Amino acid sequence: MTIADYIPFINTDYDCHAATQLYSDAVAVRVSLESIEKTRAKLPIGPKRWVDASIDGLHHKDPSKLTDSYQLHLHKFANYQQIANPEFQKSPISDVAKQFVFSVLNYCRAEAPDWISVPQLPIVSDSSRNKINRLFAEHTYEWKATNSYSGKLILPVIFTHQNQVNKKTERNKKIVAISGCYSAARADGIWAVDQTLNDQEGSGKFDERFPALRKFHEELNEKMPQSGIMVAGPYWGMNLILWSRGYAHFPAIGLGGSYKYNIPGQRLPKGIVRVALRPLRRWAIASPALKGWLSDTVASLPVGDPLKVEFAALEKDFAKLQVTPNAKLQIATFYKNWFDKFSALPQAGRALALYQDLSSAYVLGKTLKALPDKREGTARRPERVAQQLMMNCL
Numbered sequence: 582m583t584i585a586d587y588i589p590f591i592n593t594d595y596d597c598h599a600a601t602q603l604y605s606d607a608v609a610v611r612v613s614l615e616s617i618e619k620t621r622a623k624l625p626i627g628p629k630r631w632v633d634a635s636i637d638g639l640h641h642k643d644p645s646k647l648t649d650s651y652q653l654h655l656h657k658f659a660n661y662q663q664i665a666n667p668e669f670q671k672s673p674i675s676d677v678a679k680q681f682v683f684s685v686l687n688y689c690r691a692e693a694p695d696w697i698s699v700p701q702l703p704i705v706s707d708s709s710r711n712k713i714n715r716l717f718a719e720h721t722y723e724w725k726a727t728n729s730y731s732g733k734l735i736l737p738v739i740f741t742h743q744n745q746v747n748k749k750t751e752r753n754k755k756i757v758a759i760s761g762c763y764s765a766a767r768a769d770g771i772w773a774v775d776q777t778l779n780d781q782e783g784s785g786k787f788d789e790r791f792p793a794l795r796k797f798h799e800e801l802n803e804k805m806p807q808s809g810i811m812v813a814g815p816y817w818g819m820n821l822i823l824w825s826r827g828y829a830h831f832p833a834i835g836l837g838g839s840y841k842y843n844i845p846g847q848r849l850p851k852g853i854v855r856v857a858l859r860p861l862r863r864w865a866i867a868s869p870a871l872k873g874w875l876s877d878t879v880a881s882l883p884v885g886d887p888l889k890v891e892f893a894a895l896e897k898d899f900a901k902l903q904v905t906p907n908a909k910l911q912i913a914t915f916y917k918n919w920f921d922k923f924s925a926l927p928q929a930g931r932a933l934a935l936y937q938d939l940s941s942a943y944v945l946g947k948t949l950k951a952l953p954d955k956r957e958g959t960a961r962r963p964e965r966v967a968q969q970l971m972m973n974c975l
Contacts, residue, residue: 584607585604585608585920585921585924586832586924587608587920588608588609588610588611588631588812588833588834589607589610589836590610590833590835591612591624591836592616592620594619594623595836596620596836597623597624599909599910600625600836601623601624601625603910604628604836604917605626605627605628606627606628607627607628608628608629609628609630609696610624610625610628611631611772611833612632612692613635614634614635614692615635615845617632629695629696630692630693630694631694631696631697631698631735632689632698633689633698633737634658634686634688634698634700635654635845636655636661636685637701637703637737637844638651638655638844639655639661639665639702640702641844646847646848648847651845651846652846658681658684658685658688659681659684663677663681664678664681667709669713670709670710670713671709671712675720678713678716678720679716679723681700683724686700686724686730690728690730695732695733696732696734696735696769696770697734698736698772699717699718699735699737699762700721701714701717701762702717703740703741703776704739704741705742706741706742706744706745706751708758714758714762717762718736718761718762718765718766718768719766721766721768722766733769734767734768735768735769735812736759736762736768736770736772737771738755738759738772738773739774739842740755740773740774740775741777741844742777743775743777743778743786743790743793746794746797747789747790747793748793752793752796752800756800756801759771760804768809771801771809771811771812772812772813772833773797773798773811773812774813775790775794776841776842776843776844778790778816778819778841779840780816780819781817781840781864781960781966782958782960783959783961783965783969784959788969788972791819791970791973792973795826795828798813798829799828811828812830812831812833813828813829813831813833814829814832814833814834814842815832815834816832816833816841817835817840817841818966818970819970820832820833820834821923822932822973822974825932825934825974826931826932827928836909836913837912837913837916838852838909838912852905853866853956854866854867854905855908855912856899856902856908857911857912857915857916858895858963859915859919860888860892860942861963861964861966861967862938862942863942863960865954865957866954867902867903868953868954868956870953870954871899871952873953874952875892875895875899878892878949878950881948898911922938923935932975933974936974936975939967939968939970939974940967940971942964943967945964946962946964946968951963
């Protein structure tokens with residue numbers, strides 16, 4: 582079996598099912614230690630196991646607002662309450678940080694991982710976490726040497742505000758800090774994600790954010806050793822763009838429910854049921870009005886057009902797809918097929934092929950009515966998602 586570059590992020594029982602059914606050829610799966618009791622026995626066999634301790638939820642300022650399950654998760658780790666204190670983060674005590682890091686990594690190692698995330702707190706706009714993240718990295722290397730761990734270490738880089746990436750001056754500062762932690766941990770790779778980016782929203786700010794994210798990865802790659810692993814995302818399309826352009830080895834992906842990264846511990850709002858509109862390379866909210874939009878779209882396309890057949894099939898299955906698990910699996914299936922289209926190509930041809938693919942979706946979308954659900958916001962125009970992504974392919 583050919584190994585695919587993508588890395589699904591697994592948090593739930595459903596994720597295990599979708600990953601096993603669709604993505605068992607993945608190079609690795611990232612597993613949250615917070616939910617591993619539910620997922621351990623159901624993980625797909627074959628991909629490498631990357632265990633992340635999910636300690637980045639310590640980013641949240643008010644611990645009382647964390648979910649009960651996440652607070653219980655944190656209780657496993659030595660000194661987590663001190664680590665969560667912003668004042669301690671500014672002036673950390675090495676021994677306290679060491680006990681925390683060793684505790685976190687010992688729990689991860691018990692899951693027989695191939696890769697482990699270096700404990701890191703998310704990036705903030707000032708330098709207040711630079712010292713503690715550097716200490717975490719140093720103690721991670723000490724733990725690895727002490728315990729003879731032979732697997733790979735992946736350094737998480739989790740941005741929490743777009744301004745940390747948008748301006749070159751800020752990017753430069755962050756890249757210096759990231760490079761220092763990478764070296765201190767003797768890490769084998771970096772996982773980078775902007776957790777505020779939902780790249781299907783269609784926001785006008787994406788005209789700045791997408792190129793800036795691309796520049797960040799380009800600039801970071803210049804500082805990375807050639808042997809270093811680079812993981813980007815999860816996003817919907819920017820991860821594929823970074824991968825196709827050679828700025829990331831592995832795109833992190835969702836499994837039909839979310840194509841962005843959510844810092845753990847939050848009480849998330851109830852999810853909205855969506856379906857993939859394959860010809861448009863995007864998803865849409867599966868409200869009753871969407872069925873009418875699909876009917877209008879089918880009627881507007883000429884007889885014999887393969888796209889007419891695709892939209893008609895989606896309209897026919899619409900009732901079934903309004904059930905969340907079915908909708909999520911439909912999206913995950915589309916995404917698998919979409920990725921496979923480019924993974925079969927040589928690296929040098931992927932970015933152009935992705936551009937052409939998104940361009941076709943853009944041209945089609947321009948001929949169609951706006952999507953009916955106002956919750957789509959700035960992405961109501963069918964071509965909006967493809968339009969913004971394609972401009973960053975070349």
